[in-house]
Amino acid sequence: MDVLSNLLLGFQTxxxxxxxxxxxxxxxxxxxxxxxxxxxxxxxxxMLLPITFGLDPVSSLIMLAGIFYGAQYGGSTTAILVNLPxxxxxxxxxxDGHEMxxxxxxxxALATAALGSFFAGTVTTFLIALFSPPxxxxxxxxxxxxxxxxxxxxxxxxxVLAHGSLLHALGMIVFGLLLGIIGTDVNSGVARFSFDVPxxxxxxxxxxxxxxxxxxxxxxxxxxxxxxRNLMVKKVTGLMLSKEDFKAIAAPVLRGTALGSVLxxxxxxxxxxxxxxAYALEKKVSKNAANxxxxxxxxxxxxxxxxxxxxxxxxxxxxxxxIPSNPVMALMIGxxxxxxxxxxxxxxxxxxxxxxxxxxxxxxxxxxxxxLNLPLIGLWVKMVSVPYHFLFPAILVFCAIGVFSLANTTFxxxxxxxxxxxxxxxxxxxxxxxPMMLGFILGPMMEEFLRRALLLSKGDPSVFxxxxxxxxxxxxxxxxxxxxxxxxxxxxxxxxxxEED
Amino acid sequence: xxxxxxxxKDFWTGVMYSGFGGIAFVISRDYAFGSAGRMGPGYFPSVLxxxxxxxxxxxLARGMRKDGTAFGGFAWRKAAIVLAATAxxxxxxxxxxxxxALLVLIFGSATASTHFRFEWRATLLALALVAxxxxxxxxxxxxxxxxxxxxxxx
Numbered sequence: 231m232d233v234l235s236n237l238l239l240g241f242q243t244x245x246x247x248x249x250x251x252x253x254x255x256x257x258x259x260x261x262x263x264x265x266x267x268x269x270x271x272x273x274x275x276x277m278l279l280p281i282t283f284g285l286d287p288v289s290s291l292i293m294l295a296g297i298f299y300g301a302q303y304g305g306s307t308t309a310i311l312v313n314l315p316x317x318x319x320x321x322x323x324x325x326d327g328h329e330m331x332x333x334x335x336x337x338x339a340l341a342t343a344a345l346g347s348f349f350a351g352t353v354t355t356f357l358i359a360l361f362s363p364p365x366x367x368x369x370x371x372x373x374x375x376x377x378x379x380x381x382x383x384x385x386x387x388x389x390v391l392a393h394g395s396l397l398h399a400l401g402m403i404v405f406g407l408l409l410g411i412i413g414t415d416v417n418s419g420v421a422r423f424s425f426d427v428p429x430x431x432x433x434x435x436x437x438x439x440x441x442x443x444x445x446x447x448x449x450x451x452x453x454x455x456x457x458x459r460n461l462m463v464k465k466v467t468g469l470m471l472s473k474e475d476f477k478a479i480a481a482p483v484l485r486g487t488a489l490g491s492v493l494x495x496x497x498x499x500x501x502x503x504x505x506x507x508a509y510a511l512e513k514k515v516s517k518n519a520a521n522x523x524x525x526x527x528x529x530x531x532x533x534x535x536x537x538x539x540x541x542x543x544x545x546x547x548x549x550x551x552x553i554p555s556n557p558v559m560a561l562m563i564g565x566x567x568x569x570x571x572x573x574x575x576x577x578x579x580x581x582x583x584x585x586x587x588x589x590x591x592x593x594x595x596x597x598x599x600x601x602l603n604l605p606l607i608g609l610w611v612k613m614v615s616v617p618y619h620f621l622f623p624a625i626l627v628f629c630a631i632g633v634f635s636l637a638n639t640t641f642x643x644x645x646x647x648x649x650x651x652x653x654x655x656x657x658x659x660x661x662x663x664x665p666m667m668l669g670f671i672l673g674p675m676m677e678e679f680l681r682r683a684l685l686l687s688k689g690d691p692s693v694f695x696x697x698x699x700x701x702x703x704x705x706x707x708x709x710x711x712x713x714x715x716x717x718x719x720x721x722x723x724x725x726x727x728x729e730e731d
Numbered sequence: 732x733x734x735x736x737x738x739x740k741d742f743w744t745g746v747m748y749s750g751f752g753g754i755a756f757v758i759s760r761d762y763a764f765g766s767a768g769r770m771g772p773g774y775f776p777s778v779l780x781x782x783x784x785x786x787x788x789x790x791l792a793r794g795m796r797k798d799g800t801a802f803g804g805f806a807w808r809k810a811a812i813v814l815a816a817t818a819x820x821x822x823x824x825x826x827x828x829x830x831x832a833l834l835v836l837i838f839g840s841a842t843a844s845t846h847f848r849f850e851w852r853a854t855l856l857a858l859a860l861v862a863x864x865x866x867x868x869x870x871x872x873x874x875x876x877x878x879x880x881x882x883x884x885x
Contacts, residue, residue: 401786454806619844643821689768
């Protein structure tokens with residue numbers, strides 16, 4: 231069995247004492263920061279990213295993956311306890327989870343979320359192990375034309391599934407692509423859009439953009455409507471689930487995991503879409519549908535497992551194709567590039583220990599999550615209850631020092647402030663920053679693949695439709711685009727996102 | 732609401748997109764364009780900026796035709812405080828050193844909150860945070876940040 235021997239190699243790598251240690255630290259830190267209200271996973275990961283730079287590639291990526299699960303789970307804890315979800319994918323969890331907490335069942339809701347996530351994480355780890363090799367096999371046949379079309383598909387998908395105006399999202403993508411171009415052109419050596427600023431000739435670091443737009447932008451947004459948060463849960467008890475509870479959540483967890491794994495693989499999919507879809511599905515099929523929104527345990531189990539399955543499944547396109555399907559994966563790719571690894575199908579064959587180590591660490595990370603979170607819940611409750619006006623200066627401090635440490639230059643701190651302003655303006659204009667981040671990461675790659683594809687075809691653009699794989703992806707992208715523009719589907723899309731507001 | 736701008740969010744998004752696109756286009760004209768088969772450094776940015784201008788004009792047009800929601804208020808004062816405190820940190824770090832830069836960042840940004848009051852508990856927390864940063868980032872991780880900067884002759 232290839233899969234088993236691969237996984238064995240992965241566990242050997244991931245289970246070394248030092249990697250286990252970094253995974254544990256990653257999960258703990260990720261949860262601790264992720265649990266802070268008003269801080270989503272993107273901001274959390276961007277903030278903690280600099281810590282991992284000094285490590286060797288395997289440990290650093292394992293730690294980062296740990297941070298990712300921690301941040302994801304921390305967000306759910308906040309959603310359940312204070313109804314202040316730090317991220318879109320926890321919004322759904324808050325619906326029923328917070329209702330449960332209000333009725334004194336916070337422990338039950340948290341345990342359900344943890345167990346559902348753990349189950350989903352276990353299943354998706356195996357899915358990644360099963361599906362990555364064949365997908366990478368296909369990807370190895372990709373030429374520049376296929377890569378270019380794949381990125382077009384990914385970018386289009388990310389706006390179809392994004393929330394808000396399509397036109398705004400399209401503009402944000404192009405804006406991100408342009409931002410990504412800043413810096414020295416690899417082919418001609420010309421410094422583009424650098425305004426003769428030496429710091430700009432290397433391009434803008436993506437962490438600076440992410441921290442500015444997501445971190446600072448969110449802080450200003452939160453300060454704008456500073457509502458008193460009331461934490462009704464001072465102490466969480468009753469973490470144990472009864473036999474009936476297990477019975478109630480078994481089917482929703484299974485359905486949520488299945489749905490999340492499928493949706494997570496899609497470009498532009500991932501955690502948010504998965505949890506929305508799982509909740510909607512559960513509402514339709516559950517016997518307990520009448521209680522949804524009033525504290526139904528199924529309403530926590532399904533979206534939480536879908537959320538985790540989706541988040542983890544989005545590693546598949548990232549690891550095999552090198553294509554990020556959401557901003558978190560874009561951050562991961564950025565981190566890999568900093569470590570000197572070019573994400574793509576060749577990682578699996580050239581650095582099997584790294585690849586399978588990350589896969590195995592996903593499962594280990596999920597184990598740590600359960601072990602850490604249930605006993606430490608008291609600590610998380612304390613962290614959640616820190617008032618925001620004490621919290622945000624501390625977040626700013628970590629953002630500022632983190633950004634400075636990227637290249638030890640204060641220039642990046644100024645730039646983060648500038649992107650913070652931009653992030654706030656985007657918020658006001660209802661322009662989603664997520665598509666911009668994707669464009670920003672993909673910009674230089676897209677230009678390179680476009681260039682190579684057209685160089686090979688001697689300037690003939692029909693190469694993109696003459697190659698079957700490339701044509702298929704472009705057709706898919708066009709279909710996705712047209713369906714959003716159709717009025718009927720447009721309405722459905724608005725309805726689907728309406729619950730968020 | 733003004734009679735011309737019916738949907739301010741769309742309108743100003745359009746202004747922003749066409750503005751950024753326009754600037755990027757003008758700058759890209761300085762770079763060799765090349766041809767599709769042999770792309771110069773100006774090719775991709777020019778195409779992108781045209782696209783961005785296009786989306787901007789569409790948004791502008793929509794902002795003048797379709798009614799939309801108005802802006803909520805702008806928290807300019809809070810935004811300015813947070814951003815200024817961040818920039819001040821960048822400015823003070825090499826000059827005054829980490830300790831002062833951190834204190835300015837913490838207390839400066841804290842005034843943005845409506846709940847801000849000067850009290851000993853918050854001050855103690857801030858000092859603890861500074862101590863934590865010094866221990867972890869400078870002593871522990873060895874980041875090249877001086878505790879006291881060039882103004883103190885360091």
